[in-house]
Amino acid sequence: MSGAEPAEAPEERSFLSAAEAAALERELLEDYRFGRQQLVELCGHASAVAVAKVFPLPALSRRQRTVLVVCGPEHNGAVGLVCARHLRVFEYEPTIFYPTRSLDLLHRDLTTQCEKMDIPFLSYLPTEVQLINDAYGLVVDAVLGPGVEPAAAGGPCTRALATLKLLSIPLVSLDIPSGWDAETGDGDADDGLRPDVLVSLAAPKRCAGRFSGRHHFVAGRFVPEDVRRKFALRLPGYAGTDCVAAL
Template structure:
């Protein structure tokens, strides 16, 4: 080495892998069947992580002008379950969530999540507030836990088609869980809602590759063998955090 020349070593990391719909479904099935994660366990992990991400994106100290109110909209599927668990953890974190759950599942697991929220004194609405009511009732943000893995806005049925139309017009921030409702899992959004925050579960999906808002990842719990199999190239989570903001890595 010539005099005065310094050698530096730069750590390189392969780019984060964005999942296709088939990969996301297959990975979750493996977690359930091969790794013996239960649906309740996954829901609790994700619900807590989503509440943590929301608290990072919208800290209580930044909401001092109004009550820290959050409207959590839940569908009847897995994303709705995560939304219910998220609402309960938000309540524990001293936020004031309200749930709109228009098409409740009859499965005992979903009913248990509902009871848990009710026992935490979280109110349930019987109707979706209008755009004006959403603003005037001083909701700070809306959590979108409606549809999850869907193939597009055109597949939304009532009452959810109407809900998505309302969410497309509101000015308060939207936080979407895993996939913004109405988005194609593998394509960029062209006519759906525009969340300010996206919280990807497991790993980000292909539709999130060009997302411009705050993007959090809740996948730290994934077994290393599964991460390697799907070549996820997961980021290094700081400290004991269960989530990481992808725009910061």
């Protein structure tokens, strides 16, 4: 009598649903005992590394080294604050626009770190798009993450997104382009953005399948191999000591 047939291995894929991405994060926090601040730090550092790969400092003029980092009040905003701090360490010249500040202690600590490193914070975002185009070499979109609607982030964030859509300088979005539906990508023609660079955090979300910009990176080297296998992730290998990989 033959034994039971072995269960089929899950089909490998490059993108996760919003529910799967949340389950992966829970696995890291609860089973592997990563700390929330630890994950934000890893993602923010890797995001800054991705920026440096696409826009290497030696190739930039003084003006092009200026980076505007636009942060929202949720998880992506915290990653943006860390990204700005590391860009400063890498000798870029970041400025932060953080219109709806979170009262969360982690956000407050990260804000203090940026302030102590003399990273300027804008009190308002100019509505005249050309002023931003002239002042900065690129913009980092850390406004909305998966599952965060523009209205939930507050009016200032919604107005900032409307301005960012009109910019002609390069745009780098963290995790998902703000305003996109994490599953379908719907909204990119309306409230969302069309970034030149996308940095997927931990693993790409389904909407990344619709990304058509120049560079797509995954910042997930910290995800243990067992977790990658559990979620059947088929992603490129990381070269050397790199913390990001091009997709």
